[in-house]
Amino acid sequence: GENVEQHPSTLSVQEGDSAVIKCTYSDSASNYFPWYKQELGKRPQLIIDIRSNVGEKKDQRIAVTLNKTAKHFSLHITETQPEDSAVYFCAASITGGYNKLIFGAGTRLAVHP
Amino acid sequence: EPEVTQTPSHQVTQMGQEVILRCVPISNHLYFYWYRQILGQKVEFLVSFYNNEISEKSEIFDDQFSVERPDGSNFTLKIRSTKLEDSAMYFCATAVQADTQYFGPGTRLTVL
Numbered sequence: 314g315e316n317v318e319q320h321p322s323t324l325s326v327q328e329g330d331s332a333v334i335k336c337t338y339s340d341s342a343s344n345y346f347p348w349y350k351q352e353l354g355k356r357p358q359l360i361i362d363i364r365s366n367v368g369e370k371k372d373q374r375i376a377v378t379l380n381k382t383a384k385h386f387s388l389h390i391t392e393t394q395p396e397d398s399a400v401y402f403c404a405a406s407i408t409g410g411y412n413k414l415i416f417g418a419g420t421r422l423a424v425h426p
Numbered sequence: 427e428p429e430v431t432q433t434p435s436h437q438v439t440q441m442g443q444e445v446i447l448r449c450v451p452i453s454n455h456l457y458f459y460w461y462r463q464i465l466g467q468k469v470e471f472l473v474s475f476y477n478n479e480i481s482e483k484s485e486i487f488d489d490q491f492s493v494e495r496p497d498g499s500n501f502t503l504k505i506r507s508t509k510l511e512d513s514a515m516y517f518c519a520t521a522v523q524a525d526t527q528y529f530g531p532g533t534r535l536t537v538l
Contacts (some may be wrong), residue, residue, distance in 0.1 A: 402468065404469075414471060
């Protein structure tokens with residue numbers, strides 16, 4: 314079955330710096346890759362997603378890139394702010410079926426003022 | 427903006443007791459999921475549900491677990507005889523299509 318590896322497990326940056334989180338997946342049939350942000354004690358919130366027919370997607374300070382050949386995708390956050398501090402999870406799934414999400418282990422991002 | 431809701435927010439139970447966790451999906455959503463997250467760990471898929479039947483389940487979802495949509499609105503997860511290792515946050519997620527999923531706020535289950 315699908316396996317998603319996520320790195321790093323923790324990331325500490327200064328406010329204004331960029332942050333990059335990387336994930337790799339094992340199942341070449343996976344075609345949908347969402348990223349969720351989870352603040353302490355709260356629900357995972359979808360922040361951006363990308364499908365396999367697209368190589369890059371951007372939404373303001375957040376961007377995601379996908380390399381299907383290498384089976385990896387990355388989250389890029391520019392001009393980080395303290396409110397970006399949270400745990401970020403990547404996930405992979407196969408749409409067209411029932412689309413169970415397989416999550417990475419998470420990255421705890423700390424943005425220091 | 428509509429959101430998935432879950433009740434209760436926190437459930438404390440004794441080992442061996444039955445618990446029912448409830449989820450109210452976003453109204454036009456047709457695909458329903460349960461995930462769990464043990465404290466400090468990743469979110470794990472339990473089960474997906476579509477057209478009033480289970481479409482896929484994980485190894486975690488054994489005979490002690492069941493799901494149903496008893497009244498066409500609530501989506502429930504039942505654990506028949508809870509174990510200590512069932513302690514976790516349980517998230518319901520729903521989707522219009524088998525695509526973007528929206529998560530509820532979770533139910534924290536504590537088994538003593």
